[in-house]
Amino acid sequence: MKPPPFEYHAPESIEEALSLLAGVDGARVLAGGQSLLQLMKFRRAKPSTLVDINGVGELDAIEQRDGELRIGALVRQQRLLEDELVARSWQLLREATRFVGYAETRRRGTVGGSLAFAAPWAELCAATVALDATIDVRSANHGSRSIPARSFFRGPYETALEAGELITGVRFPARSRRSGASFHEVSARYRDYAQAAAAAVVDLDDAGECASAAVVLVGVARTPWLVDVTAMVPSLDGIGDGFEPEDDVEASAEYRRRVAPVLARRAVQEAFERARAA
Structure with a gap:
């Protein structure tokens, strides 16, 4: 199928892009385009105008400033696997990105696009x-x-973005010296959508005890499911309580209910081990 007719604009600055988004009803941002263009082909999305931001170079940067990692919205996902700043202290981004499709997919897909699309299984959202x-x-x-x-x-596919707004970047706070992270996922087929996935972050105090621990599950709820598990360490009893997964073409709710706590426990335990080794 072919998409319905639309206007196309390719701004070269953030200001120009914002002006287009504000001035045209039904305008949508085009970055990697892998999700939006598929929806348009099947006429599940019918934007009147596409604002292609691939020429806005200021959105395509990774830098560290005031301890924070700053990633522009247009940064391709593949760069997260290759960038030295990301590798230094934000390894969880690399681990999660490894599960995102194939290299061809990651070379097109953008960080901002993944967040804006807000798929309930998305690794980068977790x-x-x-x-x-x-x-x-x-x-x-x-x-x-x-x-x-x-x-x-x-x-699912819903965010706090308001009409006319554009994601310009993401800021990740500095990690403590004694921190660890881990990402675990299961899917029906290699590189397919996550049936369930867990992203865990653990910080230790000076005595090597758990100061904070959190795990985020995706694929099992309508949004990323955040659980503070600090009080559950080390037993991690109850780590899978509270969420109500749904059936879909990828997996049954019952399967997700059984596998998600296992992934969460593995992710937290590995993050704890890495924090101790840091």
Whole structure:
């Protein structure tokens, strides 16, 4: 099938992109395009205008500033596997990204696009929530604002973004010296959508005891499911309580209910071991 007719614009600056998004009803952002274009082909999405931001170079940067890792919205997912800054202290991003499709997929897909699409199984959404990141957005009419990742995802394919807003980047806070992280996932086929996945982050105090521990599950709820497991360490009893998974073509709710706690436990235990070895 072919998509319905649409206008196409390719701005070269953030300001130009924001002006287009604010001035045209039904405009959508085009970055990697892998999800949006498929929806358009099947006419499940019918934007009047596509605003292609691939020419906005200022959105394509990875840098460290004031201890934070800052990743532009246009950064391709493959770069997360190759960048030295990411490898140094934010290894969870690399681990999660390894599960995102194939290299061809990751070379097109963008960090901002994955967050904006908000698929309930998305690995980068899990890692962003687990690392307590902040998502920066801008619009022509309302300026800039920063949204905690832990309140950004509102439902399947639904976020806190308002009409005319553009994700400009994501900020990840500095990691403590004694921290560890881990990511575990199961899927029906190699490189397929996650049936369930767990992203865990653990921080230790000076005595080597658990100061904080959190795990985020995706594929098992309508949004990334964050659980503070600090009080559960080391037994991790009750780590899978509370969420109500649903049946879909990837897996049954019962399967997810059984496998998610196992993944969560493995991720937290491995994160704890890595923190102790740091």
